[in-house]
Amino acid sequence: MRILRNTFKLKSFRSNQLEAINATLSGHDVFVLMPTGGGKSLCYQLPALCTSGMTRGITIVISPLKALMSDQVFHLQGLGVDVVSYSGDNDMSTNSTTNSRLRSSTKPAILYTTPEKLKHSQIAQSILRQLWETKQLARFVVDEAHCISSWGRQFRQTYQDLDQLRVDYPGVPIMALTATAKKVVINDIITKLGMTGCVSLTSPFNRPNLQYRVVPKPSAKTFLSEMSTWIHRNHPNESGVIYCFSRNNCEQVARELREKHGLKTDFYHAGMSVPEKEGAQSAWQRGDVHIIVATVAFGMGIDKANVRFVIHHTLPKDLDGYYQETGRAGRDGKPADCLMYYTFADVKKLEKLIDKDDLESSVPPSREEKARQKEQLHEVMRYASNITDCRRCYVLGYFGEKFDRRQCRNGCDNCVENQGSIEEDMTEAAINIIQLVQSARKSNFDMTESDCRDAFRGAETKAMRNKGYDRLPLYGAGKGIDRAVTERTVQHLLGNSILDTYDITNGAGWTNAYIKVCALHESLRICVFMLSCLGWFISRRRIDGESKGHDDGAQEAPF
Ligand code: ADP
Numbered sequence: 001m002r003i004l005r006n007t008f009k010l011k012s013f014r015s016n017q018l019e020a021i022n023a024t025l026s027g028h029d030v031f032v033l034m035p036t037g038g039g040k041s042l043c044y045q046l047p048a049l050c051t052s053g054m055t056r057g058i059t060i061v062i063s064p065l066k067a068l069m070s071d072q073v074f075h076l077q078g079l080g081v082d083v084v085s086y087s088g089d090n091d092m093s094t095n096s097t098t099n100s101r102l103r104s105s106t107k108p109a110i111l112y113t114t115p116e117k118l119k120h121s122q123i124a125q126s127i128l129r130q131l132w133e134t135k136q137l138a139r140f141v142v143d144e145a146h147c148i149s150s151w152g153r154q155f156r157q158t159y160q161d162l163d164q165l166r167v168d169y170p171g172v173p174i175m176a177l178t179a180t181a182k183k184v185v186i187n188d189i190i191t192k193l194g195m196t197g198c199v200s201l202t203s204p205f206n207r208p209n210l211q212y213r214v215v216p217k218p219s220a221k222t223f224l225s226e227m228s229t230w231i232h233r234n235h236p237n238e239s240g241v242i243y244c245f246s247r248n249n250c251e252q253v254a255r256e257l258r259e260k261h262g263l264k265t266d267f268y269h270a271g272m273s274v275p276e277k278e279g280a281q282s283a284w285q286r287g288d289v290h291i292i293v294a295t296v297a298f299g300m301g302i303d304k305a306n307v308r309f310v311i312h313h314t315l316p317k318d319l320d321g322y323y324q325e326t327g328r329a330g331r332d333g334k335p336a337d338c339l340m341y342y343t344f345a346d347v348k349k350l351e352k353l354i355d356k357d358d359l360e361s362s363v364p365p366s367r368e369e370k371a372r373q374k375e376q377l378h379e380v381m382r383y384a385s386n387i388t389d390c391r392r393c394y395v396l397g398y399f400g401e402k403f404d405r406r407q408c409r410n411g412c413d414n415c416v417e418n419q420g421s422i423e424e425d426m427t428e429a430a431i432n433i434i435q436l437v438q439s440a441r442k443s444n445f446d447m448t449e450s451d452c453r454d455a456f457r458g459a460e461t462k463a464m465r466n467k468g469y470d471r472l473p474l475y476g477a478g479k480g481i482d483r484a485v486t487e488r489t490v491q492h493l494l495g496n497s498i499l500d501t502y503d504i505t506n507g508a509g510w511t512n513a514y515i516k517v518c519a520l521h522e523s524l525r526i527c528v529f530m531l532s533c534l535g536w537f538i539s540r541r542r543i544d545g546e547s548k549g550h551d552d553g554a555q556e557a558p559f
């Protein structure tokens, strides 16, 4: 507490910080999952300064980005903390000062380094070895630990090699921190770092001060003027970020907003030189520039408290990214807006890019990787085109967190606009769909999701007749049920593993996904039992029955 107040000038701990600090000081491995802006840094910076009694030695912090590192070093030095850093870009003289500090009798409390330096520098390795032999390694900290997992969005080859830490320096506690809550990624982190039996701390992901909204993307002609009107009206002279999906896009949007619409903008993307990027970022941090128009390259470790809005000019590639990117708004706890412009055309555009290997990655993705990227994109599409379910429930559900819709407190467009909605029990429809899928399998039909919806609703199309779906016993059982409601019901069945998909690749090399009843639930009685137990087949429908204009072909999406 003394260090918290005197050194960090903070009053109290946030959730899980004290737990993480105590666990690492007791010598445990610790895994910390906290949303962006949750305060992960303090979990290792503070214990690094507790060097009395049992714990002593240096805390080694491994961080993926130079910019991230220098920010933190600068901040800590400002607080009077004895900290040194290694990075690829440090000139020889700084590195040799760092080296001699590490060898001296008055050692710094914290060393920041990149995984590259650990891997490639003989001197760094021999210094670490010496520290280990003299029991002066307090702990290893792996920040942004999701970079270790190829399932993560920011996979880094050199992070992989951190699996050697446990082997090379046995007995040194490890702390891994991330904001990525995907189960596969977490498992990867823990196994790769060898942290079996670690203390695992997870913080709630809900960000109550963020208002989520998805609006149909206007036509190119009026898009930027509509966007700027929204900004001028809701956030005049306030800080914001606009995420675009390509570098060109960023530059062009920034220019047009500046020149035609009187907004103070700059852009940021991976194609810029380091000084250019730093210039743009610091002008924005200072408030000289209000809005930064960026690709996803912008953001990891950005610490600006008063970002009042984050706009997605194009839908993000996955919900993980969406959560991280919107999470940069409102870190000060005051209200902030997250606005996504959505059109199905953008989904198609991103799909083409996935097929062309154009998404910024160094190694061309494998086939499975592409399929995975598409599935993640479709998840965003479902999120964006869904006009009924609470957006918070949806995003938090994606991270495996059950969230009570009432707690959204009108914090998303769907909650605001669905106040006049009615609830319908869709159990019967769900059972009919299951039986339809079963009967299709019995007749050896490979049925796509969209065929299933059409058959259920008894669409009188040529395709239905040609494929023979109109002869299935439950064809048309859902006549009169809204298209979107049908889609959501099928989605629920898929999402809860009552229905499942399987792939078939045809002679031309195209892979299509078809649906079947999940093997576990082949007996209809079990399905019905599941449905009645879970009781989640309540569907909301707006009384006016109108969609907000998302009806731009999303239903035709390939699954
Ligand atoms: P993360 O790494 O989880 O994204 P940071 O460690 O960068 O988050 O912290 C985000 C912000 O929260 C920083 O401005 C930090 O000073 C602030 N912060 C962290 N812990 C506390 C605390 N206990 N009380 C108040 N502010 C805090």
Ligand code: MG
Pocket: 040, 041, 143, 301
């Ligand atoms: Mg951080």
Ligand code: ZN
Pocket: 389, 390, 391, 392, 393, 408, 409, 410, 411, 412, 413, 414, 415, 416
């Ligand atoms: Zn909501």
